[in-house]
Amino acid sequence: MTAPILEMRAITKTFPGVTALSDVNFTVAPGEIHAICGENGAGKSTLMKVLSGVHPHGSYEGEILFGGEPVAFKDIRASERRGIVIIHQELALIPHLSIAENIFLGNEVATNGVISWNETLRRATGLLRRVGLPDKPQTRISDIGVGRQQLVEIAKALSKEVRLLILDEPTAALNDEDSGKLLDLILELREQGIACIMISHKLNEIRRVADSVTILRDGRTIETLAVRESSGETADVSEDRIIRGMVGRDLDNRFPERTRYTGEDAGRTALSVANWTVRHPIDQQRKVVDNVSLTVRRGEIVGIAGLMGAGRTELAMSVFGRSYGRYESGTVQVDETEVRTRTVPEAVKHGIAYVTEDRKTYGLNLIDNINRNISLASLPGLAPRGVVHEHEERRVAERYRESMNIKAPTVFEVVQRLSGGNQQKVVLSKWIHADPDVLILDEPTRGIDIGAKYEIYAVIDQLAARGKAVLFISSELPELLGMCDRIYTMAAGRMTGEVPREEATQEVLMRHMTKDRS
């Protein structure tokens, strides 16, 4: 066996309070395509950020050998100079500039600060031919589709004389045809001696192109499997094997005992979404949510599992006042009556609440205090004749500060200064006080510590026990298994399964979640 092109040894990376990577070893052979698999939060992106210098040398422990010699990158430019190029999931192209300008952005073909356009175009044309892109280099990025933009990113990487290409979920935003083209290109690049690390959730893609696969879980390397022997024949790595590696962790999260709702309308359908289809707000060819139907009964907690990009958040936000994408078709029923939820106020009026996955962008007014954040969604109730009853508002906020155990000296603390867990409790308080019948919780425990998680689970349990219908979106399977009565799975915008609690295991869910479109 030849010497590896990349060796990462005993990498440990900690963020305040969290160990993101712990003693990770990772090796890439020259000219191989090496896939990295793992659940959301397993540490894949962090590992790549360590490698590419986003987390500079010194901020992690362990050592990196590239081409046999130790390296210490202080930023991305340092790693690019050595031929390591990372292509992020969100493309980093400037939409108003041309293909050629984007390829050479930050790396312009210039003498004494003056750009040579002829040389730029000549080189760009060559690179575009190499990646098989028929467009002219003068074409604006905004005029070509996402699939072609992905190719431009690769051309940009090639312009930097790449030796190791890192692709973070390269096909997540692409349709089947574009995905196929991209994978072919990666195989071609391998022929030219360029090694490639590919983070992917799509197991069939991994089986198609990868030579080996490394599985990460909870910040550790679990195992590295050879997908293809060096002789070229496919080794026996089944998707089941990979899935088991991805999810096989101990259930060390704890969950409160579920309390049953015993009201007379228990079991009645509270929310029913039928044939819901939504298109991407910009790329209108893509159906982000494709003919989805689901129901949630009173007192029931229903999970939605899915990997990143499966369309869960998009489904939730579009149901909640069409806050995402372009609505195409579908109906919403609350309490078995069809309702219109075309705007957020309409959705709120019909008793639907949505607690966002991104509390800082969509959930909180960070510069305002706890008091006013909690009251924002229910001001009319606190304001007879349009004037806010301040003392009542403050008393409500104090009540939630106590009952939700929000750790802050007073309700006038600015939410920016609270920890993630406490911020999440503020968002939850806001929507609980709005007293909805249906709560859609989108990753309610993301980025908060174990103790606070338990408190949030307890709150969710109490909501269901009071007869609320809860739709629980999460990327953490143990949490869904621990809390939900039923779990839907989504992949690529479609419902791919509905699993009752008794039958649900991580393996079953993961199989549904990684189903490709049929």
Next chain:
Amino acid sequence: MTTTSTPPTDTPPGRDGGGQSRSPGAVLLRSLRTNMRQYGMLVALAFIIVLFQIWTDGTLLLPNNVSNLIQQNSYILILAMGMMLVIVAGHIDLSVGSLVAFVGAMSGVMIIKHDFPWVLALIISLLIGAAAGAWQGFWIAYVGIPAFIVTLAGMLLFRGATQIVLEGQSIAPYPEGFQNIAQGFIPEMGPYTQYHNPTLVLGVLVTAFLLFQEWRDRRRQVQYELDVLPFNIWVLKCVAIVAAVVAFTLTLASFRGVPVVLLIMCGLLIGLGYVMRNAVIGRHIYALGGNKAAAKLSGVKDQRVTFLVFVNMGVLAALAGVVYAARLNAATPNAGNVFELEAIAACFIGGASMSGGVGTVLGAVIGGLVLGVLNNGMSLVGIGTDYQQVIKGLVLLAAVAFDVWNKRRVGS
């Protein structure tokens, strides 16, 4: 000055849960620290007043100059109050100076050229302002064009319209009733005293009202079991309020009494302050400026709120236009030049944030007064307008720099 429109002032930055110290000094200090911006500007205003009071050998606070100060700055203060709402909502309005001119011109045409009764002309003028605000609000809120661009267009548009309406000429004079909006005082009544009687009565009423307000607030806070200021500090606060109102009342009463325009401004300050603090729409304005996406997802009707903010600005610009025309006793094509910039500067000096979501109506007034006293004081000591501009520019920069520094120090 009233205290009704200040935001909740008891926001301790303490980090340890529950264990706040209750000693009066600590409470006061905590309150001071968190309201650094507002108090900082009040202190700066007081400092500037004292400085010029000494520098001008006491001319600054002579009763006639105080009246003059109020009347001279009224239109900027009116604009600044409306501008504060716009800035809090996360927008800007560059057109108000031109709108002042246009509405002034329309009032002149109606009253002087066509002999409209001035009350009717006043009402129509305010409606014109509302329509202009609605026009701009439509493009900003419903079409989604940035306010900077829409109001830049408005700035050109209304200035041009002014020149068309006036055919490039000033027109004058206005009837006395109209002039009184800016130049008049409330009429004297009752027997001769050394002071202006209705002003004294008003002063007593305002004092009583403020004390009542303080007392009711305190009682409610106790009733709801919320933290209250320690009793002795609270008494001190009440004494300070009474002293300030009494001093102001006596100053005004020893000249010609309360200027009409002061009543208008106080009404606006109390009304808008109340709306911003207590009304649902006020909360929605802060929420929109603070985080538009989160506000929308909480059910705030962002388009309607934005639209109404600009309608309000239009009406206030029209009011300022009427006041300015009345003060000048003429409608001129150049009226309101750079008023928009003065109003915007007043807001930023008074604690507004460029990114929206922060600021109070009282802050805008304080900011406007800082600029106004500087103008007046510097003119009294004979500093030329050239140097005045330089100094005002530096004051604006210093106020905002202080803000930035203060925020970084607190570490948010």
